[in-house]
Amino acid sequence: MSISEFGLIEKYFIKKIQRGSVNRIGIGDDCALIDVPLGYELVITTDTMVEGVHFFSGADPRLLGQKLLAVNLSDLAAMGAEPTSVTLALTLREVNESWLKEFSEGFLGLANQFSVDLIGGDTTSGALILTVQAVGLVPKGRAMLRSSAQIDDFIFVTGNLGDAGLGFKIEKGNDCFSSDDALKKFHQPFPKINEGLAIRDCANSCIDISDGLASDLKHILKQSGVGAKLDWDKIPLSKGVKRYIDTTGDWQMPLSAGEDYELCFTVSPDKVDSIDIDCTHVGVIEAKAGLRIQRLGKTEELVVKGFEHFS
Amino acid sequence: MSISEFGLIEKYFIKKIQRGSVNRIGIGDDCALIDVPLGYELVITTDTMVEGVHFFSGADPRLLGQKLLAVNLSDLAAMGAEPTSVTLALTLREVNESWLKEFSEGFLGLANQFSVDLIGGDTTSGALILTVQAVGLVPKGRAMLRSSAQIDDFIFVTGNLGDAGLGFKIEKGNDCFSSDDALKKFHQPFPKINEGLAIRDCANSCIDISDGLASDLKHILKQSGVGAKLDWDKIPLSKGVKRYIDTTGDWQMPLSAGEDYELCFTVSPDKVDSIDIDCTHVGVIEAKAGLRIQRLGKTEELVVKGFEHFS
Incomplete structure (x- = not known):
């Protein structure tokens, strides 16, 4: 050197x-x-x-x-x-x-x-x-953990899901799509520090979405000994991601793509009114193990694809 | 994977x-x-x-x-x-x-x-x-720092110096020497945690010897705004390192070779009696900037060679 x-x-x-x-x-x-x-x-x-x-x-x-x-x-x-x-x-x-x-x-x-x-x-x-x-x-004692989600908790996410995944596809050379927002989300994720501080007193559990909502929510479910059901219609999507899904039919992408770095957290029903940040209610914690999704009038197990590599 | x-x-x-x-x-x-x-x-x-x-x-x-x-x-x-x-x-x-x-x-x-x-x-x-x-x-407030050596402090080191350097040379294929002790020191350095705890209340400054005594002591000197003189005759050497020096004439090796992971620390003269670990007095902190060594009846500036890479 x-x-x-x-x-x-x-x-x-x-x-x-x-x-x-x-x-x-x-x-x-x-x-x-x-x-x-x-x-x-x-x-x-x-x-x-x-x-x-x-x-x-x-x-x-x-x-x-x-x-x-x-x-x-x-x-x-x-x-x-x-x-x-x-x-x-x-x-x-x-x-x-x-x-x-x-x-x-x-x-x-x-x-x-x-x-x-x-x-x-x-x-x-x-x-x-x-x-x-x-x-x-x-x-002391007030950190949000993965292990303390409670049955009937509402599940929330900050921001939109799948933009970083779309940005990654665009960067990899998929020229059917373009989205400055998606590219920005992929290259410049912004840590949700202020959101984490704001929900600390009302959330029962929390995780950051680094590997996709499905994978990360499963960590909460496993460690809390519970299951969950997501509602597809409530998943927050940008216009770019909606267009991607309309074109490709790959509706799982926003649930399986990594790097959104949004927060997923659960809040008991009686504390939902005290949430003081922009976020979206996407599902509910249930006693029955496993992760399900309600979509097109049916409820099914959510099975997602693995991580795509850069190389 | x-x-x-x-x-x-x-x-x-x-x-x-x-x-x-x-x-x-x-x-x-x-x-x-x-x-x-x-x-x-x-x-x-x-x-x-x-x-x-x-x-x-x-x-x-x-x-x-x-x-x-x-x-x-x-x-x-x-x-x-x-x-x-x-x-x-x-x-x-x-x-x-x-x-x-x-x-x-x-x-x-x-x-x-x-x-x-x-x-x-x-x-x-x-x-x-x-x-x-x-x-x-x-x-609180009792960590040993590099920046608080005092003029007239005695300089001590734990263990012997240069064994890891000799072990490195042997591993690199220098087959003129063999020393199980040196190889052990190179492969299995043992952190001087107990020694650090034992001297914490009497030492004014301390550093671990990772890049060779000369380089590491210089960090103490620079950050404390002082100089030092080492006494070559006092540098603790194993039989293997003595044999290496006798054969090659490379007397600087134990001062310049890295990875010994011994401690070098300084203690004011009035606290020297309270040192309760095995260590060797190798020099003194002086007001005059720079690092000198007294050897063969002469005192000279200690200039050492750089780090040898593994590749």
């Missing part, structure tokens, strides 16, 4: 700590130090993005930096946590300073929107693989 | 949580939850190991798992922290179950020695790249 690891980090990644009372020591020592405020728990998650698997070779570095952070913050959002700190493990093929500049601007630009400090990391050489660990705070 | 990501994790990596009062939620939700005890701060670090850069292709998976965790715990040791929790981001070329079994046994075997829980992670496919984030606890 042409400039030293520490030189790189110093030049592009070290910024003034914004949350000094929490992030007492950041980059530059063997470890970072976090002072957790009284009455709070620490929430921690990690996600890796691999070139050719999670993003295309040659992806725009600014959008990549932004998305890498967004997908990690999305996990914090699902717990109802407020993000405070991240570490970044960068494995790079080469030192390309213009790439690093844009990547860091994308990453730190989004971090800045949530006053999240980059408190540590590691830079190594090898295939392009990016791992983030994101840390946040939640009042 | 032949079995699902979650299946893999469940089969090899999910163990009963040992520190349930700290690690409230582990693997299986969007995030893990850590409850930091009153009066403590959280200490956090991340390190990546890349095939061909930090370990040889075909490295023994059990030793690799162990070393991956050890190098991360070593950073916690340098802060005087007690390790509690780790996350693991695994990028794998393929699902090789016997490799995963041995890797997890090495990783979790060492974790178990320190009652450290694996609380989260991510599994992806790509080049073999392993990132760990290690978390520990330290009483």
Whole structure:
């Protein structure tokens, strides 16, 4: 590498700590130090993005930096946590300073929107693989879990479903469709931190939709020991996704495609009125195990296809 | 991949949580939850190991798992922290179950020695790249930092220096030397957690020796705004390393070779008697900037060579 690891980090990644009372020591020592405020728990998650698997070779570095952070913050959002700190493990093929500049601007630009400090990391050489660990705070005992959905809970989702999946198809070269909204959703998912904080006190369970509503809702069902029924007519779809379904007949795409990074959460009927965010009621938690969907007057088990790879 | 990501994790990596009062939620939700005890701060670090850069292709998976965790715990040791929790981001070329079994046994075997829980992670496919984030606890304000060495402090190191460097040379095929101790030190560094805890109240500053004493001590000097003088005759060397130096004349190797994962720490003269671990006094902190070494009756600036790569 042409400039030293520490030189790189110093030049592009070290910024003034914004949350000094929490992030007492950041980059530059063997470890970072976090002072957790009284009455709070620490929430921690990690996600890796691999070139050719999670993003295309040659992806725009600014959008990549932004998305890498967004997908990690999305996990914090699902717990109802407020993000405070991240570490970044960068494995790079080469030192390309213009790439690093844009990547860091994308990453730190989004971090800045949530006053999240980059408190540590590691830079190594090898295939392009990016791992983030994101840390946040939640009042003790108040994190939203996957395991506490209750029978009769209403199931909600934020935003529309399937736009990122459509954006992915467009990026892969499916030129029958075009949708700037879908492309934007695919490249620039925005973590639903504020929504997670807003529903924390009324939701019984929550997950972020990274692998498609069907797969992710199944995690809630399994861990809560319940089942669910979705109502197809209520699934929120953009015009672009509706057009895609009308043309292809692939109505399952918005339920099976990943990367929407919306929240799916469940709320008991008596608390539904206290929901204070834009969201859509798409189904109900039931005692009977399994995931069903009501569509065209019939209720059937929802069986979805697997994940499509980038390579 | 032949079995699902979650299946893999469940089969090899999910163990009963040992520190349930700290690690409230582990693997299986969007995030893990850590409850930091009153009066403590959280200490956090991340390190990546890349095939061909930090370990040889075909490295023994059990030793690799162990070393991956050890190098991360070593950073916690340098802060005087007690390790509690780790996350693991695994990028794998393929699902090789016997490799995963041995890797997890090495990783979790060492974790178990320190009652450290694996609380989260991510599994992806790509080049073999392993990132760990290690978390520990330290009483508030009592972490050992790089930035607080004081003029006249005595400089100490734990263990011998240069054995891992010699082990690396042997592994790379230098057949003029053989040393089981050196090979063991290279393959199975043991994090100096107990030593870090024991010196926390008497040391002014500390760092773990991952890049060689000269490089690492320079971090302390730079961040503390001081200089230092080492005494060559006091540097603790094993028989194997002494033999290596006698044969090659390469006396700088134990000061410049990485991966010893010993601790280097500084203690003010009036507290030296309270040091309660095996260690060696190798030099002194001075007001004059720079790192010097006294050798063969002369004092000279210590200029060391860079890092040798695995590839």
